[in-house]
Amino acid sequence: MDFYDIIIVGGGAAGFFTAINAAENNPDLKILILERGKEVLTKVRVSGGGRCNVTHAEFIPAELVKKYPRGEKELRGPFHKFMTGDTIAWFEERGIELKTEEDGRMFPVTDSSQTIIDCFTRECKRLNIKVQTGHSLKNFKRSDDLWVLETNSGSFQARNLMLATGSNTKIWNLLEKMGHSIVPAVPSLFTFNIKDERIKDLAGIASDAEVKILNENLESSGPLLITHWGMSGPAILKLSAWGARELNELNYNFKIGINWLPGYSEMEILEVLKEMKFSNSKQLVAKRAQLDLPKRLWQSIVSASKIKPDSKWADLNKEQLIQLSQQLTSAVFEVKGKSTFKEEFVTAGGIDLKEVDFKTFESKLHKNLYFAGEILDIDAITGGFNFQNAWTDGFLAAKAMS
Numbered sequence: 001m002d003f004y005d006i007i008i009v010g011g012g013a014a015g016f017f018t019a020i021n022a023a024e025n026n027p028d029l030k031i032l033i034l035e036r037g038k039e040v041l042t043k044v045r046v047s048g049g050g051r052c053n054v055t056h057a058e059f060i061p062a063e064l065v066k067k068y069p070r071g072e073k074e075l076r077g078p079f080h081k082f083m084t085g086d087t088i089a090w091f092e093e094r095g096i097e098l099k100t101e102e103d104g105r106m107f108p109v110t111d112s113s114q115t116i117i118d119c120f121t122r123e124c125k126r127l128n129i130k131v132q133t134g135h136s137l138k139n140f141k142r143s144d145d146l147w148v149l150e151t152n153s154g155s156f157q158a159r160n161l162m163l164a165t166g167s168n169t170k171i172w173n174l175l176e177k178m179g180h181s182i183v184p185a186v187p188s189l190f191t192f193n194i195k196d197e198r199i200k201d202l203a204g205i206a207s208d209a210e211v212k213i214l215n216e217n218l219e220s221s222g223p224l225l226i227t228h229w230g231m232s233g234p235a236i237l238k239l240s241a242w243g244a245r246e247l248n249e250l251n252y253n254f255k256i257g258i259n260w261l262p263g264y265s266e267m268e269i270l271e272v273l274k275e276m277k278f279s280n281s282k283q284l285v286a287k288r289a290q291l292d293l294p295k296r297l298w299q300s301i302v303s304a305s306k307i308k309p310d311s312k313w314a315d316l317n318k319e320q321l322i323q324l325s326q327q328l329t330s331a332v333f334e335v336k337g338k339s340t341f342k343e344e345f346v347t348a349g350g351i352d353l354k355e356v357d358f359k360t361f362e363s364k365l366h367k368n369l370y371f372a373g374e375i376l377d378i379d380a381i382t383g384g385f386n387f388q389n390a391w392t393d394g395f396l397a398a399k400a401m402s
Helices: 013-025 042-050 061-067 072-081 084-093 113-126 169-177 234-242 244-249 266-279 295-304 318-329 385-401
Strands: 002-009 031-034 098-100 105-108 130-132 137-143 146-151 154-163 182-187 190-193 206-213 218-226 230-232 253-259 331-336 338-340 347-351 369-371
Touching: 002 013, 002 146, 013 031, 013 113, 013 385, 031 154, 042 113, 061 072, 061 385, 072 385, 084 098, 084 105, 084 385, 105 113, 137 169, 154 385, 169 182, 169 347, 182 244, 190 234, 190 331, 206 234, 218 234, 230 234, 234 244, 266 318, 295 318, 318 331, 369 385
Parallel strands: 002 031, 002 154, 031 130, 154 369
Antiparallel strands: 098 105, 137 146, 146 154, 182 347, 190 230, 190 338, 206 218, 206 253, 218 230, 253 331
8 A cells, every 4th residue: 555645635726736835845755646537637727718817916815805705704814824926926936927917817928727737747747746547535534643545546545635626525425424514515606597688689798787686685796798698797706606505595596686887876877867868869869879888788778668769869758768777777687597607617615614724724623634625615706716715725734734
């Protein structure tokens, strides 16, 4: 039975980052990464549309933690020890330069996730970290201060064991048998399925909006993207993350209210429209977009307000102006179902955070058992935040294990 100082189960971002940092801290350590699939780092490959959204340009821990619907309180301490600036420096030290986009997301300048994958595999080779694929963990137990692991392809012993297996229910079940509490997993980042004549032919249009879920204390704002199946974009994805459990309980059938003019109330816009009726009196209402809205979206809103295509501003009556102000600031849409956000699947759920020491990411129940990434009940909104959690977890766990 092969012996290792550290065995990491899970060949993803958190696992590789942990192994590399542990080996850097102590080159004499014998480290093994076990991956159940045929390839490693598959989620890194598809993240950010194949570009790998490495982190987010937020450098204040108190602000960064606000991006985590689950884990906000627990990550405050860890982020003071390793966060965005440290991540940027870590990759730069290894020849990987990152760039910041307008929305704060950070990618390698190559715009290719292969850059990150090559960095990790190159570092593992340099540091003599062993990587084995095709090893699905069947069981593990404590024996004479060592961890004994059984996979479908062999048996191993380790002084330290890290589980970085993401939302793998099989591993969660094994942990439950060992006394850990598992918070049931539900989808976190997803888009809303909506069939509505008002957005039927508007796929691809994006506009800032305020979105709230009716009868729930959930709302968000930001860019909203209309798709062929409904609505997506940061405003929707933030809602899906913060409302993951509530929306699951509603079986993803609920109503949302949309304000296409963030910051303005229905009454304020009604007054603006009354002014437009006089200043644009001879113009066709639908012909020219108003209030900085995309033209096709404006035309759809005008049509939904029972205003005919040949109507001029001067023709509008009081009822039509009220309808238009309502469609602009409090349009109601019915959501029926959800769709996974691109190829990325994030869940809310995992190991109960009360059972983890967040100074080291070690289990409070079992000595020398560590966790990193989505195996924990931690998840974030989209934008590089889930990866930043993986880097922070891995860095601190590596320090503890080495």
